[in-house]
Amino acid sequence: xxxxxxxxxxxxxxxxxxxxxxxxxxxxxxxxxxxxxxxxxxxxxxxxxxxxxxxxxxxxxxxxxxxxxxxxxxxxxxxxxxxxxxxxxxxxxxxxxxxxxxxxxxxxxxxxxxxxxxxxxxxxxxxxxxxxxxxxxxxxxxxxxxxxxxxxxxxxxxxxxxxxxxxxxxxxxxxxxxxxxxxxxxxxxxxxxxxxxxxxxxxxxxxxxxxxxxxxxxxxxxxxxxxxxxxxxxxxxxxxxxxxxxxxxxxxxxxxxxxxxxxxxxxxxxxxxxxxxxxxxxxxxxxxxxxxxxxxxxxxxxxxxxxxxxxxxxxxxxxxxxxxxxxxxxxxxxxxxxxxxxxxxxxxxxxxxxxxxxxxxxxxxxxxxxxxxxxxxxxxxxxxxxxxxxxxxxxxxxxxxxxxxxxxxxxxxxxxxxxxxxxxxxxxxxxxxxxxxxxxxxxxxxxxxxxxxxxxxxxxxxxxxxxxxxxxxxxxxxxxxxxxxxxxxxxxxxxxxxxxxxxxxxxxxxxxxxxxxxxxxxxxxxxxxxxxxxxxxxxxxxxxxxxxxxxxxxxxxxxxxxxxxxxxxxxxxxxxxxxxxxxxxxxxxxxxxxxxxxxxxxxxxxxxxxxxxxxxxxxxxxxxxxxxxxxxxxxxxxxx
Amino acid sequence: xxxxxxxxxxxxxxxxxxxxxxxxxxxxxxxxxxxxxxxxxxxxxxxxxxxxxxxxxxxxxxxxxxxxxxxxxxxxxxxxxxxxxxxxxxxxxxxxxxxxxxxxxxxxxxxxxxxxxxxxxxxxxxxxxxxxxxxxxxxxxxxxxxxxxxxxxxxxxxxxxxxxxxxxxxxxxxxxxxxxxxxxxxxxxxxxxxxxxxxxxxxxxxxxxxxxxxxxxxxxxxxxxxxxxxxxxxxxxxxxxxxxxxxxxxxxxxxxxxxxxxxxxxxxxxxxxxxxxxxxxxxxxxxxxxxxxxxxxxxxxxxxxxxxxxxxxxxxxxxxxxxxxxxxx
Numbered sequence: 029x030x031x032x033x034x035x036x037x038x039x040x041x042x043x044x045x046x047x048x049x050x051x052x053x054x055x056x057x058x059x060x061x062x063x064x065x066x067x068x069x070x071x072x073x074x075x076x077x078x079x080x081x082x083x084x085x086x087x088x089x090x091x092x093x094x095x096x097x098x099x100x101x102x103x104x105x106x107x108x109x110x111x112x113x114x115x116x117x118x119x120x121x122x123x124x125x126x127x128x129x130x131x132x133x134x135x136x137x138x139x140x141x142x143x144x145x146x147x148x149x150x151x152x153x154x155x156x157x158x159x160x161x162x163x164x165x166x167x168x169x170x171x172x173x174x175x176x177x178x179x180x181x182x183x184x185x186x187x188x189x190x191x192x193x194x195x196x197x198x199x200x201x202x203x204x205x206x207x208x209x210x211x212x213x214x215x216x217x218x219x220x221x222x223x224x225x226x227x228x229x230x231x232x233x234x235x236x237x238x239x240x241x242x243x244x245x246x247x248x249x250x251x252x253x254x255x256x257x258x259x260x261x262x263x264x265x266x267x268x269x270x271x272x273x274x275x276x277x278x279x280x281x282x283x284x285x286x287x288x289x290x291x292x293x294x295x296x297x298x299x300x301x302x303x304x305x306x307x308x309x310x311x312x313x314x315x316x317x318x319x320x321x322x323x324x325x326x327x328x329x330x331x332x333x334x335x336x337x338x339x340x341x342x343x344x345x346x347x348x349x350x351x352x353x354x355x356x357x358x359x360x361x362x363x364x365x366x367x368x369x370x371x372x373x374x375x376x377x378x379x380x381x382x383x384x385x386x387x388x389x390x391x392x393x394x395x396x397x398x399x400x401x402x403x404x405x406x407x408x409x410x411x412x413x414x415x416x417x418x419x420x421x422x423x424x425x426x427x428x429x430x431x432x433x434x435x436x437x438x439x440x441x442x443x444x445x446x447x448x449x450x451x452x453x454x455x456x457x458x459x460x461x462x463x464x465x466x467x468x469x470x471x472x473x474x475x476x477x478x479x480x481x482x483x484x485x486x487x488x489x490x491x492x493x494x495x496x497x498x499x500x501x502x503x504x505x506x507x508x509x510x511x512x513x514x515x516x517x518x519x520x521x522x523x524x525x526x527x528x529x530x531x532x533x534x535x536x537x538x539x540x541x542x543x544x545x546x547x548x549x550x551x552x553x554x555x556x557x558x559x560x561x562x563x564x565x566x567x568x569x570x571x572x573x574x575x576x577x578x579x580x581x582x583x584x585x586x587x588x589x590x591x592x593x594x595x596x597x598x599x600x601x602x603x604x605x606x607x608x609x610x611x612x613x614x615x616x617x618x619x620x621x622x623x624x625x626x627x628x629x630x631x632x633x634x635x636x637x638x639x640x641x642x643x644x645x646x647x648x649x650x651x652x653x654x655x656x657x658x659x660x661x662x663x664x665x666x667x668x
Numbered sequence: 669x670x671x672x673x674x675x676x677x678x679x680x681x682x683x684x685x686x687x688x689x690x691x692x693x694x695x696x697x698x699x700x701x702x703x704x705x706x707x708x709x710x711x712x713x714x715x716x717x718x719x720x721x722x723x724x725x726x727x728x729x730x731x732x733x734x735x736x737x738x739x740x741x742x743x744x745x746x747x748x749x750x751x752x753x754x755x756x757x758x759x760x761x762x763x764x765x766x767x768x769x770x771x772x773x774x775x776x777x778x779x780x781x782x783x784x785x786x787x788x789x790x791x792x793x794x795x796x797x798x799x800x801x802x803x804x805x806x807x808x809x810x811x812x813x814x815x816x817x818x819x820x821x822x823x824x825x826x827x828x829x830x831x832x833x834x835x836x837x838x839x840x841x842x843x844x845x846x847x848x849x850x851x852x853x854x855x856x857x858x859x860x861x862x863x864x865x866x867x868x869x870x871x872x873x874x875x876x877x878x879x880x881x882x883x884x885x886x887x888x889x890x891x892x893x894x895x896x897x898x899x900x901x902x903x904x905x906x907x908x909x910x911x912x913x914x915x916x917x918x919x920x921x922x923x924x925x926x927x928x929x930x931x932x933x934x935x936x937x938x939x940x941x942x943x944x945x946x947x948x949x950x951x952x953x954x955x956x957x958x959x960x961x962x963x964x965x966x967x968x969x970x971x972x973x974x975x976x977x978x979x980x981x982x983x984x985x986x987x988x989x990x991x992x993x994x995x996x997x
Contacts, residue, residue: 076809494683501687503972505938506957507694510965513958517705597819601939604821607958617821624825627840631833638829641822648817 070661077657083650087643091456100447102454103612106428106437107445109389111421115346116384116407117356119364119416122340125149125187125273130301131294133270141270143172144189148273151179152187168192176258177270182304185340186274193261200244200255204230209257226257272300278328278336279343279361281354285335299328303338325361341365343418353402356382363409364416377410387423430633439636443622444611448636455614456643462530462599462609463592469534471588474541475580479572481542482549492542499539507536508598512607522610529608533595541587548580582662589655593648600644616644673985680977684970685745691969692741695962702757702960703727731757748970758961759952766952767967773843774936774948777864781871782933786926789876793883794918797891798910808880815877824870824943831866838866841945867944871937883922890917920991928983931975 061069071077095101127145129138147169155167166180169189176192198209207227211217222237226244229235234243240259247254278299280286289295295312302310302319303326309318318329326338334354339361345352352360359382367378383402385392393401407420427445431437439448481492511532515525552558553576561571602608603617604624611618620637623629630637707723710716718726735743747754753763796808832840839845843863844856851859890896891914899913900906936950945951949968956964988994 494686497683498686498690501683501973501976502690503935503969503976506953506965506969506972507691509938509954509957510694513960517960593817597817600819601821604819605939605942617819620821620825624821624828627828627833630825630829630840634829637825641819641825644819644822645814645817648819649813652813652817 067658067661071657074657074660076653077661080650080653080657083646084654087456087647087650088460091453091460094453095450095457098450098453100437100450102446102451102614104447104450105445106431106441106447107425108428109423109425110428111423112426113408113419114422114424115417116420116422117343117345117352117360117418119341119343119360119409119418121364121368121414121416122275122277122342123414125152125275126277127271127273128293128297128300129271130269130297132268137270140173141171141177141189144169144177145271148179148187148189152273155179155181155187168194174256179273182272185276185338186272186300186304188269188272188301188304190269194258195261196256197242197259197261198257199247200226200230200257201253202227202230202255203253207253207255226255230255269301272297272304274300274304275340276300276326276338277340277342278338279341279354279357280336281334283351289336299336299338303328323362325358337361339365353383353385353400355402356384356407358382360407360409360418367409367411367416372411374411374413377408379406379408381406384420389423389425433635439639442619442636446614448619451614451619452616452640452643455616455619455640456647458526458609458613458615459596459599459617459644460647462526462533462615463595465530466533466537466595466599467588467591469531470537470541470591471584473534473538475545475577475584477538478542478545479549479577482546483553483568483572483576485550489546493546496539496542499536502536504536505598505601508532508602509605509607512602512605516607522613526609526613529599529602533598537591537595541584541591544583544587545577545580548583549576552576552579582658586655586659586662589651589658593651593655596644596648596651616640669985669988672988673981676981676984680981684973684977687973688745688966688970689741691973692744692966693737695966696737696740702962703731705960744966748967753967754963756956756961756964758956758959758964763963763967766964767949767971770947770949770952771934771936773946774941774950775934777867777941777946777948778871778933778935778937780864781868781875782929784868784872785875785879788872789879790883790922793880794887794910794915796880796884797887800888805884809884812877812880812884815873815875816881817877818874820870820874820939821943823873824866824940827866827870839863841943843946863944864946867937867940867946870940870944874940879922879925882925883918886921887914887918890914893917920987923990924983924987927986928979930982931978935972935975 125148127148151167151169155164158164158167164181166178169177169179171177176194177189178192179187179189182188196212197215198211200207200209202208204227207223207230209218209223209226218237225235225237226242229242229244233245234241236242243258244255245258247256278289278296280289298310298312299317299319302317307319309316311317315330317335318332320327320329322337328335328338337358341361341364343352343357343360359380363378363380367376372378381404384405384407386401386403387393395401405420407418409416409418428437428441429443429445431441431445433440437447437449439452442448442451477492477496481489481496508529511528515528520528549572558571558575561575566575599608600615600617600620603615604621606618606621609615609618619640623633623637703724707720707727710723711718711720716723744754751764755761756763756766759766792808796805799805828840832838839862843860845859845863848856848859896909896914899909904913934949936948936953938950938954940946941948941950942954949971953964953968955961956968
């Protein structure tokens with residue numbers, strides 16, 4: 029190599045100074061390079077080392093200068109409006125029958141019927157369970173006073189209570205020998221023959237007279253000789269209902285109507301009674317309402333406009349501030365009732381389309397007239413026991429978690445809504461800085477310990493080398509894991525934790541440096557220049573640190589460069605395990621931590637963690653290349 | 669030789685004694701460890717009649733942690749010498765029993781990786797040296813460097829991504845697949861082998877780089893030696909020069925380093941086992957360490973310290989055994 033160089037120099041000199049005569053010992057003939065330049069020249073001849081240096085320069089620029097030009101910091105959290113499935117409304121199928129009293133019924137009657145009213149729900153259940161068609165349509169309830177009433181079925185959703193046709197026609201006073209029947213108002217007196225028949229039947233309880241069947245029952249409230257005679261009389265005139273018991277409820281088309289009529293049970297009674305008895309119109313409060321059936325859903329109209337629909341269904345918006353529009357409610361009602369009719373299993377999902385307000389950034393879009401713009405939206409309704417949840421794609425203001433790469437966030441955002449590229453830059457800063465600081469600590473301790481041991485020898489050397497042996501023997505990764513877990517327990521501040529981690533890493537790694545320095549110094553101190561240094565009366569520390577250590581420098585630099593790579597790997601492994609540098613500080617290791625824990629994340633967010641891993645690799649490879657190059661440059665004969 | 673070994677063994681014992689004391693000090697002075705955590709849990713339980721402090725002191729007595737540092741250490745080491753490492757807090761079985769349960773998974777895993785490593789790295793290292801500065805040399809060197817520079821967790825994640833998540837060839841982790849219990853003995857064995865493939869690949873790739881570089885450097889040195897020039901000058905075929913004269917001399921340092929890494933086969937692969945959920949010694953001790961299980965951690969640290977010392981001792985002895993020119997003293 030040096031021969032070549034000589035030749036080149038000679039050639040160069042010959043070509044430039046052809047006229048000047050040169051002598052063998054001419055200083056211009058041999059270009060003498062200083063040791064540093066010689067090393068530099070050898071270094072830049074090594075292609076891999078140059079590659080490594082370039083990579084490092086780029087990495088450093090990226091990590092230390094890049095953030096200056098990048099608009100985001102490492103802990104900025106990004107929010108935005110994003111489309112996503114969100115609960116839109118909740119619906120419920122009503123299963124409880126509610127009684128609406130006829131406004132004409134006075135309070136006393138209501139009171140006397142309270143027992144009947146309480147039994148309505150159980151009676152309806154009995155009717156539903158009955159196999160007898162007559163019982164399905166009409167069922168007798170006896171009040172506490174012993175008066176018979178009939179609960180009649182108006183439709184699948186509504187029942188009504190009316191007087192029974194089985195009524196007391198006469199009061200009977202007497203015994204099995206003689207008695208007198210006093211007919212009540214509205215019933216024709218049937219005379220002595222009837223009395224005789226009733227008296228005869230007092231033991232058996234029932235008798236026939238003129239083809240009609242009568243029952244004679246002891247009056248509970250009267251004396252021993254008081255009886256009531258019952259008879260099934262045919263219904264006459266318009267039936268009077270006491271109340272309507274129904275599971276439906278009106279859903280009003282307009283909010284004003286809702287506030288006006290929803291609490292008005294008299295209106296509800298009128299509406300239900302009319303609707304379920306098949307009438308096409310009814311009047312309430314001097315307003316005429318129409319009733320029509322659309323797809324099996326009764327719709328009440330007023331002045332030709334749809335007013336409310338009746339269904340055993342209530343819907344409420346997930347957002348209490350906004351009301352659900354009626355088109356949506358109608359569509360939802362159909363979907364839900366169909367699901368209920370099909371006895372859909374819990375968890376079944378059905379999708380339907382309906383008009384819903386168009387939302388932008390959480391607010392409804394208004395047209396020029398200030399009306400809400402509606403758009404066709406696809407909804408999904410899911411059964412959850414008796415409740416139904418409806419959702420649709422809506423726009424939500426949220427932390428942008430795992431955003432795909434886009435123009436604003438070149439590598440997207442991470443699990444905390446932070447910009448990945450920014451965090452990679454800042455993470456690189458920390459990873460590299462940890463590397464440098466740890467290696468620096470290692471070097472300082474190593475040089476001091478190794479220098480002392482090598483220079484003084486004897487028992488000092490012995491003690492220090494035993495210490496080196498001990499540190500060599502301590503398994504460092506377990507220790508780091510234990511201390512990492514300990515920091516977790518202590519809830520250490522993340523900055524404090526970083527400092528401690530660097531200190532421990534440095535403290536565990538000095539033994540190799542010390543051993544190398546000691547070996548070098550052992551051989552150096554026997555050389556002549558050291559004898560000269562001693563002879564000229566230099567102080568011990570000056571001899572060690574000014575004369576010996578600089579001679580160890582080349583090996584130190586090589587070891588430090590190689591050490592940087594391994595420290596970066598150790599640090600990132602620790603952070604990857606969650607035991608090193610902690611959030612919110614970013615490092616390359618902890619950025620990969622939560623992404624690679626789950627399989628779904630592993631595949632879905634490969635674009636985040638693969639570049640980071642490659643960066644770690646690249647940094648370590650570059651440090652290794654540079655270290656190799658430096659070693660070759662310092663001493664081409666040095667053993668690898 | 670025997671004298672040397674005995675001397676070294678005694679020395680190792682001394683070092684081990686000090687190392688274990690350092691580690692014991694560290695472990696015993698850990699605040700807020702397992703005992704505190706358990707005591708906090710117990711003292712918050714309904715119906716408990718003891719306070720947190722009472723629980724701590726009671727548990728310390730029960731678990732033998734109430735003695736002072738020196739006394740505690742001597743008690744521990746006295747028991748340890750007799751093979752009694754106490755009962756693991758985290759796994760609630762005797763430490764040695766847990767160790768015997770899991771060590772063989774780790775050993776087999778490391779052994780296969782080790783065999784693969786040596787089988788691949790040594791020939792490739794020699795090839796690189798033979799074709800110095802050739803394409804093969806550069807390729808091998810770069811691959812070796814990538815292997816050295818690749819963090820284990822990144823390699824493991826990459827393998828998981830490609831072979832488990834994308835290609836679905838392997839499970840993402842664990843040692844047994846679904847329906848393991850229904851398999852017959854051979855099926856169970858094959859299933860476990862199948863789950864070991866990715867960890868073995870990880871360990872091999874991570875470990876291969878260093879050995880490859882080492883082989884290459886040493887072979888280069890041997891190839892520059894005078895006796896190789898002599899052998900070539902004699903007119904021996906290149907095959908014989910490399911395969912006989914050079915190879916045997918190359919093997920001296922390699923056998924040393926390979927032999928030195930043999931005890932390490934027992935120490936388990938902490939990161940790889942944890943990432944792939946292989947219930948070997950590495951996995952178990954990782955969880956012991958994280959949960960502050962002092963008996964198991966102490967045992968594991970002692971065990972790995974012994975392995976490190978044994979490794980150095982073994983490579984020294986092998987050096988003398990393989991190379992008769994070396995004298996031990």
